[in-house]
Amino acid sequence: MTFRIPEGLHWWAIRTKANFEKTVFAQLTNRQFEAFLPTYKTYSRRKDRRAIVSLPLFPGYVFLHSNLTDRERRVGVMQTRGMVQILGGPEGPLPVRDHEITSLQVMCNSDRMLEPLGRIERGKTVRIVSGGLAGVIGIVAEIKGKGRRIICNVNLLGRAVAAELLPTDIEVVGPFDRFE
Numbered sequence: 199m200t201f202r203i204p205e206g207l208h209w210w211a212i213r214t215k216a217n218f219e220k221t222v223f224a225q226l227t228n229r230q231f232e233a234f235l236p237t238y239k240t241y242s243r244r245k246d247r248r249a250i251v252s253l254p255l256f257p258g259y260v261f262l263h264s265n266l267t268d269r270e271r272r273v274g275v276m277q278t279r280g281m282v283q284i285l286g287g288p289e290g291p292l293p294v295r296d297h298e299i300t301s302l303q304v305m306c307n308s309d310r311m312l313e314p315l316g317r318i319e320r321g322k323t324v325r326i327v328s329g330g331l332a333g334v335i336g337i338v339a340e341i342k343g344k345g346r347r348i349i350c351n352v353n354l355l356g357r358a359v360a361a362e363l364l365p366t367d368i369e370v371v372g373p374f375d376r377f378e
Contacts, residue, residue: 201290203266208293209234210262211285216327216369218280219254225278231271232263236302238312255312257327258369259285261299266291324350324368331361335371 214222219235226233236255241248266272266284275281286292305312318324318338326334336352339360348363 203291204293205267207263207265209296209299210291211294212260212262213282213285214258214260215280215282216258219260222260222278222280226262229274234261236306318348318365318370323371325371326367327369328367
């Protein structure tokens, strides 16, 4: 199947492996690609000390500004360690609108405190991205305390197991994600 990629420079959303956003961003910028990794600042969850850390605003995603009709550039992107796929639909990769990236850049460059707020709702399928259950797929059963704690049902060996998770421990599984 051949994909039709729009001509010219566009912004593309690249899905990465869990916790590989900074690695993918660094590799792309080292290869002279224009990449954007929106981040926010928060306190680390370490118990021994309190430090401010920079985390991805959209865990699992990096944005790329490039002409993907150029085969060499497209192959260079696809060979990036930690890169999973360029987001799109059944017809192929789809660009992100320029004004959405511009808005993100303005927000990230402002002095306002940002906090990710995913669309985690009851019944949504999610992938656990950190902790002992990393990689496991489950369904959100309950959200406690204004979305601060999530109860996720995970089917293991034909039995349902409930796990209490933080919003940062999971990512919503999209319609084009493959369960590996």
